[in-house]
Amino acid sequence: MRPLDRQIVYFNGRFLPAGRACLSIFDRGILYGDGIFETFRSYGGKLFRVRDHLGRLASSAKAVGMALPLPAERLHAILSECLRRNQLRDATLRLTITRGSGTPGDLAPRTDPAHTVFITAKPISPPGPSQVRQGVAAVIIRRFRTDRQGVPPRSKTTSRLLGILARREAKDAGAFEGILLNDKGEITEGTTTNIFWVRKGMLYTPPFRAGILPGITRAVTLEAARRIGLPVRLETGRPARLYRADEVFLTGTSIEVLSVSGVDGRRIGTGRPGPVTRRLQEAFRQIVETETHSKLAPPEKRR
Ligand SMILES: Cc1ncc(COP(=O)(O)O)c(C=O)c1O
Structure with a gap:
């Protein structure tokens, strides 16, 4: 793998080594976290669900009143070029757009911003084989909450302090992920993942109105559930719903579908990936393989 500062990045119209x-x-992204971003995933050199990711980027831009500085097709071409220039096949790419330079102390954005646009790409670092085989621990975040009426949880903005603090709390508790509750104390999502649980053969995941990011992997997982005929309910509830679940799992662009073995130290089901999670992992894999024309190793062998 190239050292980070030698990877080729796209930066305001040019491809150059990251170190340059x-x-x-004075960039408002740094001063105020005034920007949006999107994380893309490639399999075998092909971008997966790129249109969905670009659609979400456009929604994030709209939510914060920012015009996208480049059309979606151009962004798509630049993302592919980033993969090519870095000779990457299984990778994650991050596209960041900030509202450009500002004046310290002046929160009001300019009406004619010269946006900063950059893209970085790195080889995928999936969960380790034992995390896939055994599942990971999660904790409910108690100190901070998602405000459904606050900065729209539905958009991917570069202001990530809530996620950072929650992640820190989770890490301190020895967990892989922290599950955020909303202002009503209901389950929403992880800091960078969406959450699902299974109870008596029914699959549950919180609806958008609970205050979640509309995860692309969440959407693919719901499609996978339909394909295998699994009944689904978009519902949320108190953390006890997770404690009582037969299975819990997380979804995200990098982790795909990852089993949760315990929440707040309470074992979920058998404490191992359950049958529904495994069926969905398989269905997810088939969707990826069909759409990207690539052959994936089973999740526990992918490293
Ligand atoms: C808060 C949050 N929820 C959910 C997700 C998962 O979304 P996706 O499946 O599109 O990666 C992310 C991804 O970064 C996230 O930041």
Whole structure:
């Protein structure tokens, strides 16, 4: 793998080594976290669900009142070029757009911003084989909550302090992921993942109105559930619903579908990936293989 500062990045119209991409200290992305981003995934050199990711980027831009500086097709072409220039096949790419330079102390954005646009790409670092085989631990975050009426949880903005603090709390508790509750104390999502649970053969995941990011992997998982004839309910509830679940799993662009073995130290089901999770992992894999014309190793062998 190339060292980070030698990877080729796209930066405001040019491809160059990351070490030579210099951002102004007046960039509003740095001053205020005034920006949006999107994380893309490639399999065998092909971008997966790129249109869905670009659609979500457009929604994020709309939510924060920002015009996308480049059309979606152009962004798509640049993302593919980033993969090619870095000779990457199984990778994650991050596209960041900020509202460009500003004046410290002046929160109001300019009406004619010169956006900062950059893309970085790195080889995928999936969960380790034992995390896939055994599942991971999660904890409910108690100190911070998602505010359904706050900065729209539905958009991917570069202001990530809630997620950062929650992740820190989870890490301190020795967990892989922290599950955020909303202002009503209901389950929403992980810091960078969506959450599902299974109870008596029914699959549950919180609806958008609970205050979640509309995960692309969540959507693919719901499609996978339909394909295998699994009944689904978009519902949320108190954390006890997770404690009592037969299975719990997380979804996300990098982790795909990852089993949760315990929540707050309470074992979920057998404490191992359950049959529904495994069926969905398989159905997910088939969707990826069909759409990207690639052959994936089973999740526990993919590293
Ligand atoms: C808060 C949050 N929820 C859910 C997700 C999962 O979304 P996706 O499946 O599109 O990666 C992410 C991804 O970064 C996230 O940041």
